[in-house]
Amino acid sequence: MTELYQHRARKRFGQNFLHDAGVIHRILRAIHGRPGERLLEIGPGQGALTEGLLGSGARLDVIELDQDLIPLLRLKFGLNPLFTLHQGDAMKYDLSSIAAGDRLRVVGNLPYNISTPLIFHLLSFADIIADMHFMLQKEVVERLAAVPGNGDWGRLSIMVQYHCRVEHLFNVGPGAFNPPPKVDSAIVRLVPHTERPHVARDPVLLERVVREAFGQRRKTLRNTLKGTLDSAAIEAADVDPGLRPEQLDLAAYVRLANQLASS
Structure with a gap:
């Protein structure tokens, strides 16, 4: 690993970089990107998942907020014609401008401090999203996938399940990250309903x-x-x-x- 890749994780961005090869492979297998698909990675960081996502043959757009990571990502992936880099805040992006008529498959190791508002932002584009795979705090995934009568069942569960089918895929320990977070993580799959099972008039x-x-x-x-x-x-x-x-x-x-x- 060269000195260029010694980027220090920033607390203000909630950065914990994934480095465990086994976990990375398991996530990529769950996503199973294919040529002709349009993937969107939010917060690629140092590119732990990015390389594998590009290896699927799918087109890949990435949104990265940390300006210090932009040169690293351009150096590593910029010559790949399937790769497009957007520098900015995913919370402020109009995803329809990225989709350009395609349905997006969204991927991200989401910072814990913005995961819930970011998910609600993405749900506003549910009609152009095929599915979403996120690394989140395990506690958040348990709330997303909760059922009635469970103590985790609440506003987040109901509003996300109104829009999506939720699958808690597997858990990830702190040792898979650098620096290791103080909590366990989990991978969740959200699949927007093509037809909502229950339709609210408003x-x-x-x-x-x-x-x-x-x-x-x-x-x-x-x-x-x-x-x-x-x-x-x-x-x-x-x-x-x-x-x-x-x-x-x-x-x-x-x-x-x-x-x-x-x-």
């Missing part, structure tokens, strides 16, 4: 109902939603107002949002 109202319900998750819906839906309206949505927020499934929350939309 997704903004769904978000509102879910946010208010879980604002005081130990209280019953009768109390948490009293400023939005009274007990009669909750019952009209075929939901028991005496239940707690974590006891409702996605379909019930969609019914509540649709009840609010019709009121």
